[in-house]
Amino acid sequence: MNKKILGGGALLAALALVVTGCAGTSGDSGDSGGGTDDGPISVGFAQTGSESGWRSANTESMKTAFSEENGFDLTFNAADNDPAAQIAAVRSFINQGVDAIVIAPIVEDGWDDVLQEAADAGIPVILEDRTVTSSDELFASWVGLDFKKEGVTAGEWAAETFGDTPTNMVVLEGTTGSAPANDRAEGFAEAIEGTAITTLDSQTGNFTRADGKTVMEGFLQKYGSDIDLLYAHNDDMALGAIDAIEAAGLVPGVDIKIVSIDAVKDGMQALVDGKINYIVECNPLLGELAAGLVTDVLAGTDVDKAYYVEDQSFTQEQAAEVIDSRLY
Ligand code: GZL
Ligand code: ZN
Numbered sequence: 001m002n003k004k005i006l007g008g009g010a011l012l013a014a015l016a017l018v019v020t021g022c023a024g025t026s027g028d029s030g031d032s033g034g035g036t037d038d039g040p041i042s043v044g045f046a047q048t049g050s051e052s053g054w055r056s057a058n059t060e061s062m063k064t065a066f067s068e069e070n071g072f073d074l075t076f077n078a079a080d081n082d083p084a085a086q087i088a089a090v091r092s093f094i095n096q097g098v099d100a101i102v103i104a105p106i107v108e109d110g111w112d113d114v115l116q117e118a119a120d121a122g123i124p125v126i127l128e129d130r131t132v133t134s135s136d137e138l139f140a141s142w143v144g145l146d147f148k149k150e151g152v153t154a155g156e157w158a159a160e161t162f163g164d165t166p167t168n169m170v171v172l173e174g175t176t177g178s179a180p181a182n183d184r185a186e187g188f189a190e191a192i193e194g195t196a197i198t199t200l201d202s203q204t205g206n207f208t209r210a211d212g213k214t215v216m217e218g219f220l221q222k223y224g225s226d227i228d229l230l231y232a233h234n235d236d237m238a239l240g241a242i243d244a245i246e247a248a249g250l251v252p253g254v255d256i257k258i259v260s261i262d263a264v265k266d267g268m269q270a271l272v273d274g275k276i277n278y279i280v281e282c283n284p285l286l287g288e289l290a291a292g293l294v295t296d297v298l299a300g301t302d303v304d305k306a307y308y309v310e311d312q313s314f315t316q317e318q319a320a321e322v323i324d325s326r327l328y
Helices: 008-018 053-065 081-094 112-120 145-164 179-191 209-225 235-247 264-273 287-298 315-327
Strands: 004-008 041-047 071-079 100-105 125-129 142-144 167-173 196-203 228-232 257-262 277-280 306-309 314-317
Touching: 008 287, 041 053, 041 081, 041 287, 053 071, 053 125, 053 235, 053 264, 053 287, 081 100, 081 112, 081 257, 100 287, 112 125, 125 287, 145 167, 145 179, 145 196, 145 228, 145 257, 145 277, 145 314, 167 179, 167 209, 167 235, 196 209, 209 235, 228 235, 235 257, 235 264, 264 277, 264 314, 264 315, 287 306, 314 315
Parallel strands: 004 306, 041 071, 041 100, 100 125, 125 142, 142 306, 167 196, 167 228, 228 257, 257 277
Antiparallel strands: 277 314
């Protein structure tokens, strides 16, 4: 899959390109975005669910971009983190005969059949956020983040921080089978190769605060103060773990260092408060790019198979500088 990195000027240029629907494509009736001369573009959006603060920000970004005034008629479905329900939602969009389908796939596998059905029905599919293992012949384009790079960035911080000091780590994994969980684990593991960081335990917390707390309670019962480091695949699970760490009478960010991914508001606040030590950003504001891709694909404009939005990362000091100006 050829890779286009969108950051800064390139991102804005891409935004302009895809949101205006380019010159000369349908929808030149002066309205911005997806409207065409024969009415709004109907889009079915199959969202994962509402498992985290990141997901809420992503849903808001998508609903804002796929608005009526932007020329879209959006049918939204949140699948409550249930892969079968999400595939059923996509099937319902196909039966509805929408113009295009957008999916944030809960898990990577199991998409071949329903994507083939969409292709047979002549309905283009755009992926946003997470990826699938299906052939990229089965979808028109994907826009999201480089999850493996996020894992590498988090692992490099851990390697620099702990280096050759024997360190016991526990991991709160994202949703089992999801691209971010797989790739963040892989990237982190590569980055800490050769260090003295040992993984005591690694379990899924399903990207949720509640499960992050429950799993961390289990880790604390099993390993107690032997735990030096927590790697959480997202802020929500880190925040749940902080509750468990404090309930156990330990100090998060001091007794147990924490590195996390997302950089949502609550996570950044915990970073400023010293309860988390480092956060790698994962930008949820993908709505405009996804809407532009739908418009472009329907207009027959050539698009790349993958658009990567750039991320950054934050120490406690950097978080304090930016927290008030962040968009999510
Ligand atoms: C990553 C996204 C993940 C976030 C979690 O792009 O799919 O899902 O890291 C969210 O917070 O639940
Ligand atoms: Zn365009």
